[in-house]
Every structure is written in structure tokens, then in C-alpha cells.
Amino acid sequence: MLTxxxxxxxxxDSAVTRRLLSEAMASETELEVVGMARHGxxxxxxxxxxxxxxxxxxxxxxxxxxxxxxxxxxxxxxNIPIIMFSSxxxxxxxxxxxxxTAGANDYATKPVKLGHANxxxxxxxxxxxxxxxxxxxxxxxxxxxPLTSLTRGSDVGSDSQAGLNSAGKSLAGKSSFPGLPPSAVxxxxxxxxxxxxxxxxxxxxxxxxxxxxxxxxxxGAMPADFPVPILIVxxxxxxxxxxxxxxxxxxxxxxxxxxxxxxxIQPGEVWIAPxxxxxxxxxxxxxxxxxLNQSPPENSCRPAVDPLFRSVAEVxxxxxxxxxxxxxxxxxxxxxxxxxxxxxxIIAQDEASCVVWGMPRAxxxxxxxNAVVPLAQMASEINDRTRRGSIHRMATMALNR
Numbered sequence: 001m002l003t004x005x006x007x008x009x010x011x012x013d014s015a016v017t018r019r020l021l022s023e024a025m026a027s028e029t030e031l032e033v034v035g036m037a038r039h040g041x042x043x044x045x046x047x048x049x050x051x052x053x054x055x056x057x058x059x060x061x062x063x064x065x066x067x068x069x070x071x072x073x074x075x076x077x078x079n080i081p082i083i084m085f086s087s088x089x090x091x092x093x094x095x096x097x098x099x100x101t102a103g104a105n106d107y108a109t110k111p112v113k114l115g116h117a118n119x120x121x122x123x124x125x126x127x128x129x130x131x132x133x134x135x136x137x138x139x140x141x142x143x144x145x146p147l148t149s150l151t152r153g154s155d156v157g158s159d160s161q162a163g164l165n166s167a168g169k170s171l172a173g174k175s176s177f178p179g180l181p182p183s184a185v186x187x188x189x190x191x192x193x194x195x196x197x198x199x200x201x202x203x204x205x206x207x208x209x210x211x212x213x214x215x216x217x218x219x220g221a222m223p224a225d226f227p228v229p230i231l232i233v234x235x236x237x238x239x240x241x242x243x244x245x246x247x248x249x250x251x252x253x254x255x256x257x258x259x260x261x262x263x264x265i266q267p268g269e270v271w272i273a274p275x276x277x278x279x280x281x282x283x284x285x286x287x288x289x290x291x292l293n294q295s296p297p298e299n300s301c302r303p304a305v306d307p308l309f310r311s312v313a314e315v316x317x318x319x320x321x322x323x324x325x326x327x328x329x330x331x332x333x334x335x336x337x338x339x340x341x342x343x344x345x346i347i348a349q350d351e352a353s354c355v356v357w358g359m360p361r362a363x364x365x366x367x368x369x370n371a372v373v374p375l376a377q378m379a380s381e382i383n384d385r386t387r388r389g390s391i392h393r394m395a396t397m398a399l400n401r
Contacts, residue, residue, distance in 0.1 A: 006030055006136030009052035011037035011069065012085065013061045017110070020117065021056065021085075024124040030133060038062075040069030047073065052080070053139045054132050057104070059086040059095040067098045074103040079142065081105045081135035085128065088112070093240040097247055100212050105355065106131055109237050131209075134328065134356070198343065200386045201319040202228050202281070202288075204312045206305030206335070208235040208327025210355025212244060214375055215325075216251055219270070221379035224253035228386055229288065230270045231259075231281060231312070233305045235327065238275035245272045261292040273303035280311035288315070299331035305359070309335020318343030321385055323378070324369075326354040330362040340368045347371045347381060 025031040035050040037043040039061040059066040084099045084107040086092040111123040211234045242258040249256035256270040264287045273279035277292040298304040322339045336346045348360035353375035373381045
């Protein structure tokens with residue numbers, strides 16, 4: 001066996017699903033199924049014997065379900081990646097969110113037509129196998145020398161706060177971004193024309209892998225009097241996004257809802273793009289309106305971050321804040337470029353606190369960010385930057401009276 005082989009333990013009560021999963025991974029030279037269980041209790045027995053790099057769990061199983069299994073595994077091993085494999089149902093979606101809260105790292109939805117073997121295999125290879133491969137490699141990397149994190153948590157454009165000069169060098173002369181080549185070091189953004197502080201009239205957030213727990217942490221700390229609307233694109237299928245909105249609403253002082261087409265949005269409201277729909281914002285006279293559409297996927301995603309961010313740049317110009325959180329891929333990079341070009345602000349989650357530093361890495365390496373921020377500080381960073389604009393807005397109104 002090659003040392004870089006990713007060992008997979010899977011648990012599902014369906015023999016058909018186990019066979020499809022095993023067959024899909026058998027064609028992948030990097031993956032090896034080292035154990036198959038019919039329920040969580042069997043998976044726990046196999047865990048110390050098979051020593052997997054990744055555990056794949058069905059959500060709804062007899063004897064011990066997926067959520068109970070995640071909880072039990074986390075008592076034994078805090079680090080092994082766990083991926084939930086769930087049906088696109090209200091029960092499946094709710095249990096998947098419970099599993100993520102309990103410590104699961106990621107999820108994938110089951111193919112709708114399990115009886116159509118070729119379609120199901122193609123779906124598993126396209127949707128699930130890349131996640132297994134990514135998490136397996138991440139697990140292997142834990143035992144090798146880690147890359148230096150980009151974590152700084154201060155304005156990229158602030159030399160005094162970040163200890164950087166404009167070339168991305170520390171004041172001590174060493175690069176403060178040793179994990180990146182000089183061309184990828186974030187550059188300070190130019191202030192918006194005519195003002196050093198632009199009011200923020202809307203916050204837009206893009207997030208993917210690791211998003212639910214990141215959003216729970218951020219919105220659990222957001223104040224009840226947050227002054228502007230917040231729009232979120234979380235890469236999730238239908239049903240799941242509505243459940244996520246309800247979960248966030250239960251922990252947040254703000255009202256969180258799944259977006260509905262042609263809704264007028266108000267300050268202090270939080271709207272999540274529904275699965276399988278892109279979300280945009282438009283201005284209609286004095287109202288801000290949500291627009292949902294099923295235009296082709298972008299970056300293989302629908303909803304995608306880029307359409308939202310582009311619309312925000314069009315409507316708000318420099319008076320917006322884009323936030324890129326944990327996630328695979330590059331979705332959000334082009335939209336962030338549009339916000340950057342319009343003079344708005346972009347902040348990105350730091351590598352150390354990301355589940356996957358893909359989307360934040362893309363915007364950071366492209367030189368589009370104003371700040372790189374740890375997750376624990378993200379709520380206060382969003383609030384501070386928005387309040388800064390509110391103070392400026394109130395001062396301007398007072399001067400114009």
C-alpha cells in the first residue's frame with residue numbers, strides 16, 4: 001500500500017449505497033475502503049482496527065445514527081475527518097446540521113436516483129470523492145510540516161497595525177507572509193474616491209465548506225442593533241439552506257430567513273440564498289429588492305458568491321463590505337474584484353481558523369483584501385467596520401442640517 005493512500009471507513013445501513021460507494025472509490029487509486037459498517041456501533045468497533053484517514057457516515061441509521069456516532073468518535077479522536085452522507089430531505093438536512101454541530105467536518109448529499117447505477121456512480125465521483133480526497137490529504141498533512149499561516153487579523157493596508165510596509169515586509173525586515181510568494185502578498189487597497197471612510201450600507205458574506213459552524217459563531221456574537229442588511233451565500237442544496245436559516249435565527253439576535261424572490265430588505269435583517277438559486281440585490285426606487293434566479297451555475301455552484309457580490313458592487317459601489325469565509329475553490333474571487341474596483345471593502349478569514357482555506361486564499365492572493373481576520377474576531381470586525389461607516393454617515397447628516 002502506498003503511503004499516500006487515503007484509508008476510508010464508511011457506514012451506511014443500505015447495502016446498495018455501500019456497494020456504490022465502494023465501487024466509486026475502487027476506481028480511485030488514491031482511495032482505499034478499509035471497512036464497511038451497517039450502523040454507527042459497527043463503525044466504532046472498526047475504527048481502531050482499520051485506522052482510517054476519513055470516516056464517511058450515513059445520517060439515518062439503526063442502532064446508532066450518524067449524529068450519535070459523530071459524538072462517540074469525537075470522544076476518541078478529535079481530529080479524524082468525518083463526512084456525513086445525507087439524503088436531501090428535511091429530516092436528513094436537520095440531522096446533518098446536528099452532526100456538523102457535534103463535530104462532523106463536512107457533508108455530501110446522496111444521489112437522488114440510487115437505482116440508476118451509472119448516474120449514481122458519476123454523482124458520487126463528482127460530488128463526494130473530491131471531498132474525501134481533500135480531507136484525506138488534509139489528515140496526512142497533519143503529520144508533515146505545516147505551512148505558515150497567513151493569520152494577521154488587522155488591516156492589510158495598515159503598516160502600524162500589521163507591522164508591514166507596502167511591500168508586505170515586516171518592520172523587522174522579514175516577510176510576514178512566508179507561505180506566499182511576493183506576488184501573492186496582499187496589497188493595501190486604495191481608499192474610495194473623495195473619502196477615507198465610506199459608509200457601509202450592506203454586508204455580503206460568501207462561505208462554503210465549514211460554513212455552518214463559522215456562521216453560528218459569527219452570528220451568535222452579532223448585536224441586535226446591527227445597522228444594515230446582511231446577505232449570505234452558503235454553498236448548500238435545497239432544504240438545507242432553509243434549515244440553516246432557522247438554526248441561525250435561533251442563535252442570533254437578528255432575524256435570519258431564507259431569501260424569497262422580490263423581497264424588500266431592511267436594515268438589521270439577514271437573508272440566506274436558497275439552494276439551487278443565485279441571489280442578487282437590486283434597487284427599485286428607494287427599495288432594496290432580493291432577486292433569485294436559476295441562471296447557470298458559476299464555479300460549479302448555485303447559489304454562487306460571485307453573482308451576489310457583483311450585484312452588490314453595482315448597487316452600492318464603495319458603500320459595501322464583502323466577507324469571504326472558509327470554503328473550497330475560488331468562488332467569490334471575481335465578485336470581490338468587482339467590489340474592490342467599486343471601492344468597497346473585502347475581509348477574508350485567516351488560514352488558521354478556516355476548515356478549508358480555499359476561497360479566502362483566492363481573494364487574499366489576488367490582493368483584494370483589506371484585512372485577514374481570525375474567525376473568533378470576525379463578528380467584531382464586521383460590526384466595527386459597519387459602525388465606522390455609520391458614525392461617518394451620522395456626522396455627514398449632522399453637517400448637512
